[in-house]
Amino acid sequence: MELGSFIIKRLFLMVLVIFGVLIIVFVVTRIIPADPVGAILGGNAPPATVDAMRHQLGLDKSIFAQLLDYLGGILRGNLGNSLVSSRPVMTDIMEFLPATLELAVSSIIFAVVLGVILGLLSAVFRNRFIDHFSRVFSILGISLPGFWLGLIMILIFYYRLGWLPNGGQYDMFLFPTRTTGLILLDAVIHGEWNVFFNGIKHLILPTFILGYSSTASIARIMRASMLDVLHQNYIRTARAKGLPRKMVILRHALKNALIPVITIIGLEFGGLLSGAVLTETIFSWPGLGRYIVNSLLTLDYPAISGGTIFIALIYSVVNLAVDILYAAVDPRMRS
Amino acid sequence: MRRRGDLLDVSNLRVVFDTYTGQVKALNGVELWMNHGERLGVVGETGCGKSVTALSVMRLIEEPGRITEGTILFEDKDLATLSENTLNTVRGKDIAMIFQEPVAALNPVMKVGAQIVENIECQRKSAALARVSDKAEPAADDGSPKKHGHRDTDSVKTMRDMLGHVGLDWQRTENLYPHELSGGMAQRVMIAMALSSRPKLLIADEPTSALDVTIQAQILNLLNSLVRETQTAVLLITHAMGVAAQFCDFIAVMYAGNVVEYGSLQAIFNNPLHPYTKGLLQAVPKIGRTDELQSIPGIVPDLIDPPGGCRFHPRCPHRRPECDKAQPGFEPVGGEAEADRHHVACFLYQRDQ
Ligand SMILES: Nc1ncnc2c1ncn2[C@@H]1O[C@H](COP(=O)(O)OP(=O)(O)OP(=O)(O)O)[C@@H](O)[C@H]1O
Ligand code: SF4
Ligand SMILES: [Mg+2]
Numbered sequence: 065m066e067l068g069s070f071i072i073k074r075l076f077l078m079v080l081v082i083f084g085v086l087i088i089v090f091v092v093t094r095i096i097p098a099d100p101v102g103a104i105l106g107g108n109a110p111p112a113t114v115d116a117m118r119h120q121l122g123l124d125k126s127i128f129a130q131l132l133d134y135l136g137g138i139l140r141g142n143l144g145n146s147l148v149s150s151r152p153v154m155t156d157i158m159e160f161l162p163a164t165l166e167l168a169v170s171s172i173i174f175a176v177v178l179g180v181i182l183g184l185l186s187a188v189f190r191n192r193f194i195d196h197f198s199r200v201f202s203i204l205g206i207s208l209p210g211f212w213l214g215l216i217m218i219l220i221f222y223y224r225l226g227w228l229p230n231g232g233q234y235d236m237f238l239f240p241t242r243t244t245g246l247i248l249l250d251a252v253i254h255g256e257w258n259v260f261f262n263g264i265k266h267l268i269l270p271t272f273i274l275g276y277s278s279t280a281s282i283a284r285i286m287r288a289s290m291l292d293v294l295h296q297n298y299i300r301t302a303r304a305k306g307l308p309r310k311m312v313i314l315r316h317a318l319k320n321a322l323i324p325v326i327t328i329i330g331l332e333f334g335g336l337l338s339g340a341v342l343t344e345t346i347f348s349w350p351g352l353g354r355y356i357v358n359s360l361l362t363l364d365y366p367a368i369s370g371g372t373i374f375i376a377l378i379y380s381v382v383n384l385a386v387d388i389l390y391a392a393v394d395p396r397m398r399s
Numbered sequence: 400m401r402r403r404g405d406l407l408d409v410s411n412l413r414v415v416f417d418t419y420t421g422q423v424k425a426l427n428g429v430e431l432w433m434n435h436g437e438r439l440g441v442v443g444e445t446g447c448g449k450s451v452t453a454l455s456v457m458r459l460i461e462e463p464g465r466i467t468e469g470t471i472l473f474e475d476k477d478l479a480t481l482s483e484n485t486l487n488t489v490r491g492k493d494i495a496m497i498f499q500e501p502v503a504a505l506n507p508v509m510k511v512g513a514q515i516v517e518n519i520e521c522q523r524k525s526a527a528l529a530r531v532s533d534k535a536e537p538a539a540d541d542g543s544p545k546k547h548g549h550r551d552t553d554s555v556k557t558m559r560d561m562l563g564h565v566g567l568d569w570q571r572t573e574n575l576y577p578h579e580l581s582g583g584m585a586q587r588v589m590i591a592m593a594l595s596s597r598p599k600l601l602i603a604d605e606p607t608s609a610l611d612v613t614i615q616a617q618i619l620n621l622l623n624s625l626v627r628e629t630q631t632a633v634l635l636i637t638h639a640m641g642v643a644a645q646f647c648d649f650i651a652v653m654y655a656g657n658v659v660e661y662g663s664l665q666a667i668f669n670n671p672l673h674p675y676t677k678g679l680l681q682a683v684p685k686i687g688r689t690d691e692l693q694s695i696p697g698i699v700p701d702l703i704d705p706p707g708g709c710r711f712h713p714r715c716p717h718r719r720p721e722c723d724k725a726q727p728g729f730e731p732v733g734g735e736a737e738a739d740r741h742h743v744a745c746f747l748y749q750r751d752q
Contacts, residue, residue: 297500298505298506298507301496301504301506301589304496305490305522306488306522315517394508
């Protein structure tokens with residue numbers, strides 16, 4: 065199969081998945097035993113007001129009609145209004161999404177780059193210092209709770225050393241020009257380099273905390289896969305050609321060893337998105353994770369379902385990208 | 400010690416593998432040699448050390464294995480002591496290798512054409528390096544210094560020619576990935592790759608064992624005609640006596656980490672001396688033979704704790720009192736100058752007995 069038709073097939077699957085997520089979110093918000101009208105009006109509103117509100121929210125229609133309304137709204141980009149702020153949920157999400165994207169993307173890049181390098185060195189210099197170091201680093205990354213580590217890091221790098229800020233996306237006194245909403249990208253576009261470096265400084269700790277456990281899993285998988293690849297027959301063939309060791313590793317082993325790593329990047333990204341909820345709270349990061357947490361606390365259904373749909377959408381897009389990457393690297397996937 | 404073959408002379412080669420259950424003494428003083436253009440077949444039961452011997456010659460033994468003793472003279476170099484960098488100018492260039500599992504021997508994520516080109520480029524580079532480092536010889540190029548781009552297209556052309564030589568259509572083959580090839584096609588690709596650098600020695604480790612019977616003959620015939628044209632020496636490893644007899648001029652019979660008998664095809668087939676060789680030849684089914692296929696009684700020894708003295712003594716029908724005390728020397732039989740080069744490691748034939 066050619067790469068093109070592979071992508072089309074995967075796109076079609078993605079649409080199905082998103083549709084499934086929409087249905088589930090809809091059903092869940094209708095069956096949970098809390099009453100949105102009660103949440104808006106309070107427990108002892110007069111029945112006439114309650115009925116008017118039910119009508120206004122479309123809750124007096126049949127469940128099927130409600131589903132159609134809901135799907136139709138989403139197709140027009142309307143996720144309903146927040147019960148708390150009465151602003152369109154879409155507007156809220158567009159405001160908070162960029163910060164989460166920035167954090168998640170920088171964390172996954174950090175995790176993949178560092179994890180692959182550590183795993184590679186670990187396997188190539190097996191049982192030497194770098195291997196022991198990377199294995200201890202990985203065990204810690206998988207076992208230490210992120211919120212605890214985050215607080216410790218803030219304690220060290222903010223209170224003690226004063227090298228890094230303790231939270232937020234940039235310093236309060238800065239007023240960055242917004243175009244895309246992505247702070248770093250906007251700073252580059254407008255040449256606001258002070259904002260850029262300030263943003264980077266704010267990004268370091270949250271990126272490390274959010275990406276650490278993924279770094280650890282990627283390093284472990286990379287190490288195991290590299291060790292496996294180094295024993296394959298084609299590596300012996302490459303050595304028999306008289307290629308220097310460095311070339312054997314970089315040209316023949318690396319690409320093969322990356323295949324299992326690519327398959328877990330998508331999963332790790334899902335983990336990152338759920339981890340973002342906690343990390344954003346610790347670091348006062350103005351992202352979607354914090355928005356969803358706040359919406360949960362106030363039973364703001366439209367906001368919760370809107371946020372969930374967006375998280376699912378990001379997750380699907382990333383996994384689509386990963387699958388395409390997978391097929392591009394491994395020709396056996398295409399046939 | 401006297402030099403025995405002007406291409407390759409392996410003597411007293413010992414290889415061990417340090418494993419958790421103990422040290423596997425895989426090669427126990429292997430002796431074999433060959434001249435330019437000759438074909439030597441290495442035969443023996445599974446596990447006797449044929450592959451380890453082949454890999455040792457190219458110094459491709461990996462952890463936990465290592466060469467503990469011995470010399471591997473290739474032309475004027477001792478490969479056993481050469482630095483890794485110098486070895487890389489011999490590997491692929493002077494000595495090439497093909498393997499039992501051709502599909503697994505090719506990189507699954509690289510097009511086969513690119514893999515052959517890589518070999519050609521690598522050998523050109525190391526040849527150029529050797530020329531530069533060789534100060535005695537002035538950099539006598541052919542006048543026109545070729546640009547890099549040209550050299551690349553040269554390599555691609557060579558690759559296509561080689562694919563043609565092994566009976567593959569380059570237009571259809573060069574862009575395929577290994578998993579798209581049959582075993583026979585993959586072995587043809589491996590042969591094209593190995594011979595693309597015009598090596599002096601081709602090591603073929605059971606090149607046909609994993610293939611269909613009909614394909615086996617095709618590949619052997621192909622190999623035969625290609626190396627005959629270029630006068631390439633071949634070290635052919637096989638467990639099939641019949642294949643060795645068809646293809647080779649000389650035979651080395653291995654048992655439990657030793658070459659126990661070595662000599663010309665005629666010497667080994669018409670006048671086998673070592674009790675193990677005799678047993679092995681009786682085990683070969685011959686056309687028209689009606690008697691039962693003979694197998695050698697006893698089991699292949701454990702190489703962590705091998706039998707002392709002659710490693711064959713527990714299974715030997717002719718064992719003598721001294722057989723379990725000392726290792727028999729590897730000695731010529733029938734005169735020094737004999738063209739048969741017949742040698743055997745067995746107390747029954749030691750001259751001073
Ligand atoms: N990586 C290794 N670790 C431990 N022992 C090994 C290793 N490789 C080879 N050996 C041992 O070395 C001995 C010789 O193995 P070798 O592969 O050379 O046998 P062979 O003659 O090629 O057999 P076959 O016909 O099955 O290919 C065997 O006893 C084997 O157990
Ligand atoms: S040396 Fe002794 S045991 Fe070994 S093959 Fe000869 S006779 Fe048999
Ligand atoms: Mg073998």
